[in-house]
Amino acid sequence: MNNTLRPFMARITSIRKETYDTNTYQFKLKKNPGFSFLPGQFNMLGIPGVGEAPISFSSEPDQKNKFEHTIRAVGRVTQAITQRKEGEWLQIRGPYGRGWPTEDARGKNILAVAGGIGLAPLRGFLLEVWKNRNDFGKVVILYGARTPDDLLFKEELPLWRKRPNTQLLLTVDEIPPKTRWEENQGVVITLFDRVEISPQNTLALICGPEIMMRFVVVGLLQRGYSASHLYLSLERRMKCGVGQCGHCQIGPKYVCLDGPVFPYNEIRGLPDTLV
Amino acid sequence: MVKILQKKNFCRWIDSLSRQYALIGPVKEREETEFQPLRCPEQLEMDYISTMAAPRKFIYPSRQLLFRFTPQGDDQLITEEILPQSQQILLAVHPCDAHAIMVLDRVLMGEFTDSYYTKQRQNTFLIVLNCQKVDKNCFCDSMGTGPFLHSWMGQDPAKGCDLELTDLGDRYLVEFLNGKIRKLFSFPLETANDEDIQLKKKREVGIKEKFIKKLNIENLPSSLRQNMDHSVWSRIGEAICLSCTNCTMVCPTCYCYNTVDTVKLDLSKSERYRYWDSCQELHFAEVHGGNFRSTRGARLRQFVLHKLSYWMEQYGCFGCVGCGRCINWCPTGIDLTEIVKEIRGTKINEQYS
Ligand SMILES: Cc1cc2nc3c(=O)[nH]c(=O)nc-3n(C[C@H](O)[C@H](O)[C@H](O)COP(=O)(O)OP(=O)(O)OC[C@H]3O[C@@H](n4cnc5c(N)ncnc54)[C@H](O)[C@@H]3O)c2cc1C
Ligand code: SF4
Ligand code: SF4
Numbered sequence: 001m002n003n004t005l006r007p008f009m010a011r012i013t014s015i016r017k018e019t020y021d022t023n024t025y026q027f028k029l030k031k032n033p034g035f036s037f038l039p040g041q042f043n044m045l046g047i048p049g050v051g052e053a054p055i056s057f058s059s060e061p062d063q064k065n066k067f068e069h070t071i072r073a074v075g076r077v078t079q080a081i082t083q084r085k086e087g088e089w090l091q092i093r094g095p096y097g098r099g100w101p102t103e104d105a106r107g108k109n110i111l112a113v114a115g116g117i118g119l120a121p122l123r124g125f126l127l128e129v130w131k132n133r134n135d136f137g138k139v140v141i142l143y144g145a146r147t148p149d150d151l152l153f154k155e156e157l158p159l160w161r162k163r164p165n166t167q168l169l170l171t172v173d174e175i176p177p178k179t180r181w182e183e184n185q186g187v188v189i190t191l192f193d194r195v196e197i198s199p200q201n202t203l204a205l206i207c208g209p210e211i212m213m214r215f216v217v218v219g220l221l222q223r224g225y226s227a228s229h230l231y232l233s234l235e236r237r238m239k240c241g242v243g244q245c246g247h248c249q250i251g252p253k254y255v256c257l258d259g260p261v262f263p264y265n266e267i268r269g270l271p272d273t274l275v
Numbered sequence: 276m277v278k279i280l281q282k283k284n285f286c287r288w289i290d291s292l293s294r295q296y297a298l299i300g301p302v303k304e305r306e307e308t309e310f311q312p313l314r315c316p317e318q319l320e321m322d323y324i325s326t327m328a329a330p331r332k333f334i335y336p337s338r339q340l341l342f343r344f345t346p347q348g349d350d351q352l353i354t355e356e357i358l359p360q361s362q363q364i365l366l367a368v369h370p371c372d373a374h375a376i377m378v379l380d381r382v383l384m385g386e387f388t389d390s391y392y393t394k395q396r397q398n399t400f401l402i403v404l405n406c407q408k409v410d411k412n413c414f415c416d417s418m419g420t421g422p423f424l425h426s427w428m429g430q431d432p433a434k435g436c437d438l439e440l441t442d443l444g445d446r447y448l449v450e451f452l453n454g455k456i457r458k459l460f461s462f463p464l465e466t467a468n469d470e471d472i473q474l475k476k477k478r479e480v481g482i483k484e485k486f487i488k489k490l491n492i493e494n495l496p497s498s499l500r501q502n503m504d505h506s507v508w509s510r511i512g513e514a515i516c517l518s519c520t521n522c523t524m525v526c527p528t529c530y531c532y533n534t535v536d537t538v539k540l541d542l543s544k545s546e547r548y549r550y551w552d553s554c555q556e557l558h559f560a561e562v563h564g565g566n567f568r569s570t571r572g573a574r575l576r577q578f579v580l581h582k583l584s585y586w587m588e589q590y591g592c593f594g595c596v597g598c599g600r601c602i603n604w605c606p607t608g609i610d611l612t613e614i615v616k617e618i619r620g621t622k623i624n625e626q627y628s
Pocket of ligand 1: 051073074076077078121180236240260558561
């Protein structure tokens with residue numbers, strides 16, 4: 001019998017600094033015990049003596065032995081991970097959950113709306129789309145962060161903008177003094193009017209703070225997006241990842257098993273959410 | 276295989292059980308009865324009504340060591356799994372509690388199996404004792420889990436339990452539900468006759484008439500789902516509920532847990548534990564930047580709706596077996612059957628008016 005809670009060790013092969021509180025960690029498995037994942041799924045990352053936290057994959061899925069996690073230090077586990085160096089290891093178990101609707105998205109336009117750390121779970125999906133560019137329609141990315149310093153993947157964003165048939169719009173809430181910023185200021189929905197895409201045949205994939213997702217959903221529905229074309233990745237407290245610790249329940253749903261990516265119609269009307 | 280055991284032989288029968296197993300059963304503790312490891316069969320309190328803690332704690336302990344991690348240099352980590360080793364017999368478990376264990380089986384031995392629960396469950400024999408008494412807060416009859424043992428919502432006692440006992444006055448009716456348990460007893464039993472079986476039926480009819488508390492379960496999951504904004508949640512949640520977590524600690528089907536890591540003082544080892552958590556705790560649905568159930572009303576609704584509504588969608592049965600413990604042990608007298616009655620618009624108990 002396999003112990004679902006038993007982690008294995010994965011070595012950190014490189015660390016990239018994204019912002020003052022966020023790093024991207026690359027892992028490489030020496031021997032792959034059948035490990036493969038889909039964009040939007042997550043791992044439980046752990047450190048003995050500290051604990052475990054759910055973290056999404058931020059890299060593309062076709063590199064099975066090599067994967068990345070982009071982690072913002074906000075609490076016990078994520079801060080302890082920040083102390084780890086290249087060549088050291090973390091405990092990992094997963095992959096868990098339901099990812100982005102990659103199959104449904106084929107042949108359609110993609111509107112990716114991300115806030116803050118919410119771009120991390122979408123990155124793997126976008127990289128996958130660009131790798132199979134002809135399978136998908138237009139890609140529009142709306143990304144909002146608190147300040148220009150909070151933007152993730154800063155070196156990649158200009159390259160994303162150059163991808164074929166792709167529109168990338170950035171926005172920040174605040175511009176600290178002496179900071180250069182030539183893009184939009186305001187919440188992410190203030191970008192909606194500049195989106196060059198029609199609501200028909202477009203899937204909207206949304207990830208960010210839940211209050212932001214609420215406004216994005218309302219805004220998109222007003223602009224004629226069908227509710228069945230909206231997908232949201234939700235965050236809840238999680239201790240197990242396999243539907244047993246109970247923390248991530250929203251009504252009858254387990255975010256770890258039924259999500260974290262949900263079609264909007266599946267969670268609409270459930271209690272204890274902001275969306 | 277149906278047998279008869281004279282009550283005067285009861286202790287010798289229990290004594291004949293294989294020594295390989297720890298015996299756990301209801302024991303009198305001051306005013307209460309509690310499930311405890313037995314020193315001798317005479318300790319058994321066979322006339323009990325209910326216990327404070329449910330027997331689940333012997334299969335799913337309130338605090339449990341999962342792993343011990345020992346680093347070896349910078350590069351290696353030895354991970355020890357601490358699986359439960361004991362083999363045990365749970366004696367005189369009432370039908371509601373037996374069904375609650377089968378409910379936990381659905382949660383923890385489903386698509387993902389929890390190794391710790393599964394190992395202990397597989398090393399546990401369940402001896403069920405049909406009820407003779409009804410407490411004012413018992414409503415197993417409404418839920419369908421008791422007072423006598425039957426199949427319930429896809430849970431077959433022949434698969435989840437091992438032996439069924441019925442008190443017939445001076446003797447017990449002993450029904451072996453599988454062959455494995457029969458081999459554990461070496462004391463010979465008499466064969467039951469038709470009269471004994473008829474008497475069991477009569478006793479069941481008799482006790483079913485004694486229930487005071489009732490819950491109408493017709494369309495219950497959906498009618499609760501339609502009343503998530505009912506004023507009862509905030510009124511009782513905010514004005515009466517203390518968020519003490521008693522309800523979830525005594526409930527025989529609650530499964531939620533938290534994990535915690537500890538480090539040995541000399542840093543040589545660390546350990547990962549889990550312990551029962553409760554949706555009534557403020558931290559339960561907290562994440563960085565917010566709390567999805569910051570009000571007591573939302574937390575009370577989570578408890579009641581999980582037990583009586585969501586559970587059905589998740590597992591195909593209710594999460595409530597009608598044991599009445601959450602009512603018995605609520606310090607402010609909150610009663611989920613009264614909440615349901617208020618939502619269904621029938622007369623409510625005065626304490627809420
Ligand atoms: C599916 C999923 C995917 C995710 N993906 C990512 C990702 O890719 N990158 C990323 O950075 N994050 C991600 N997260 C979020 C991350 O898992 C959380 O931020 C997690 O809480 C971090 O764990 P921690 O131990 O560091 O924080 P914790 O110590 O759990 O602290 C988190 C917050 O909870 C509060 N808190 C913690 N414990 C208590 C307590 N006992 N009482 C009161 N308050 C408490 C703290 O104030 C803090 O604000 C994801 C979450 C989910 C569910
Ligand atoms: S909800 Fe209350 S009555 Fe129902 S099983 Fe749990 S403790 Fe017993
Ligand atoms: S969510 Fe609450 S009521 Fe449901 S099993 Fe967990 S602790 Fe019990």
